[in-house]
Amino acid sequence: MRYHLGMTRTRSNSPQAAAAIALVEALQQRFRAQLEALAARRVPGHPGFAAIEWLRDEGRHGGGLRYAHGYGPVFNRAAINVSHVHYDDDPGRKLGSASALSTIIHPRDPRAPSVHIHISWTERKDGTGYWRLMADLNPALAVAADTERFEAAMREVAPGHYDEAREQGDAYFFIPALDRHRGVTHFYLEGFASGALEADRELAQRFGEAVIDRYVELLDAALDAAEPASDEARAAQLAYHTVYLFQVLTLDRGTTSGLLVHDQNDLGIMGSLPSFVDRELLASWVERVPAGQRALVEALVAALPEARPAPVDDGARAAFARALRAHYRAHPEALELQARGRILPPTLSNHGADPGRP
Numbered sequence: 625m626r627y628h629l630g631m632t633r634t635r636s637n638s639p640q641a642a643a644a645i646a647l648v649e650a651l652q653q654r655f656r657a658q659l660e661a662l663a664a665r666r667v668p669g670h671p672g673f674a675a676i677e678w679l680r681d682e683g684r685h686g687g688g689l690r691y692a693h694g695y696g697p698v699f700n701r702a703a704i705n706v707s708h709v710h711y712d713d714d715p716g717r718k719l720g721s722a723s724a725l726s727t728i729i730h731p732r733d734p735r736a737p738s739v740h741i742h743i744s745w746t747e748r749k750d751g752t753g754y755w756r757l758m759a760d761l762n763p764a765l766a767v768a769a770d771t772e773r774f775e776a777a778m779r780e781v782a783p784g785h786y787d788e789a790r791e792q793g794d795a796y797f798f799i800p801a802l803d804r805h806r807g808v809t810h811f812y813l814e815g816f817a818s819g820a821l822e823a824d825r826e827l828a829q830r831f832g833e834a835v836i837d838r839y840v841e842l843l844d845a846a847l848d849a850a851e852p853a854s855d856e857a858r859a860a861q862l863a864y865h866t867v868y869l870f871q872v873l874t875l876d877r878g879t880t881s882g883l884l885v886h887d888q889n890d891l892g893i894m895g896s897l898p899s900f901v902d903r904e905l906l907a908s909w910v911e912r913v914p915a916g917q918r919a920l921v922e923a924l925v926a927a928l929p930e931a932r933p934a935p936v937d938d939g940a941r942a943a944f945a946r947a948l949r950a951h952y953r954a955h956p957e958a959l960e961l962q963a964r965g966r967i968l969p970p971t972l973s974n975h976g977a978d979p980g981r982p
Contacts, residue, residue, distance in 0.1 A: 632683050633686055633708070635708060635710065636712055636747075640753060640821065641708070641710065641720070641745070643825060645708045648725035648743060649706055651832040652725055655727060655840075656704055662840060662844055663699070670698060671693075673693050674691065686721075687709070687888075688707035694899065699729070700865075703728055706723075708721065708723045715749075719746070719748065720749045721746075722744060724742065724744035724756075728740045730899070734765060734853050734857040735853055737761050737839075739759070739835075740759065741832070742757075742759075743832050752817070754817040756813065757813040757816065758793070759774075759810075759811045759835040760807040761774045761808055761809050763864075764860045764863075773838060777838035778835060781831050789812055789813040792814060793811050793812035794810055796812050799870070799871050862933050865901050865902075866905045869898065869906070870909060870921075874962075875962050884953070887945070891945075894941035895941075900936060903929075906921070906925055914961055916955060916957065919955075920951040927943035928940055
């Protein structure tokens with residue numbers, strides 16, 4: 625299934641942008657093909673991912689395509705997004721283009737880990753630019769051997785950057801209000817540009833291929849469990865999915881910046897959220913967050929149906945987007961409460977938003 629909006633997504637004239645969009649689109653297809661093959665092996669006739677297109681300014685400034693899967697026998701929710709925005713026709717902007725792969729996979733089985741991967745190239749109008757490379761493993765039930773294997777894949781492909789990226793990731797994905805991390809291992813290489821364009825691009829490609837392939841291996845093995853998951857495991861997954869939603873909606877700078885710069889892809893930006901969360905558990909954290917975020921968390925709770933588990937459907941995701949946009953426009957100082965590593969991403973857009981996650 626694919627939705628067309630009647631316009632063509634244009635692309636930047638930059639050769640570096642063209643190479644970057646080719647790279648992230650190839651990674652998108654690699655991941656989609658592996659996940660669809662895995663699902664089909666386990667559930668004959670399992671439907672593939674739906675292809676959903678969105679446009680920035682009716683396609684004049686690009687847009688994106690995401691492959692999405694809702695709740696089913698293999699996935700709780702999955703999204704593999706590629707975005708490419710550019711401003712070749714706007715000399716007043718510092719940002720030339722931003723090309724990104726951003727994906728999150730939440731399996732249905734609570735014993736299988738979720739994963740988040742983000743790879744993007746952001747280019748300035750002067751032709752310079754930088755890469756952002758991120759990956760983090762997010763199990764509801766941690767398995768030490770899985771953590772070690774995922775870490776090994778990242779360390780092997782980027783040995784010279786691993787220690788810095790892990791330090792950055794551990795800082796970024798820490799949740800102060802809950803005194804815990806989202807995920808068990810994190811890689812976050814921000815503002816990366818060695819000066820060797822081709823070598824940097826090859827690193828981004830190798831990194832993407834390595835984390836995609838290793839995650840599919842871990843997912844495949846986790847789904848081999850012969851016995852059905854226990855009620856305790858499903859309860860742990862619901863709690864963890866609530867933690868995941870809480871971190872994304874209260875701390876993630878990429879999510880917030882995407883919502884503040886435009887409202888043309890709200891459901892896509894919210895595509896990383898799991899299908900169900902614990903509304904009461906989320907409400908219990910209102911008093912834990914700083915005063916500048918309490919109204920936001922209250923609005924997030926109000927956006928969820930009064931059910932347990934509470935479904936995170938399209939209506940809830942759209943309401944979340946509106947709540948975040950309204951909160952930070954009314955209280956821009958609250959942006960200082962969001963996650964940060966040692967290195968903050970450069971800000972190039974005229975709207976003050978980070979262009980690396982379009």
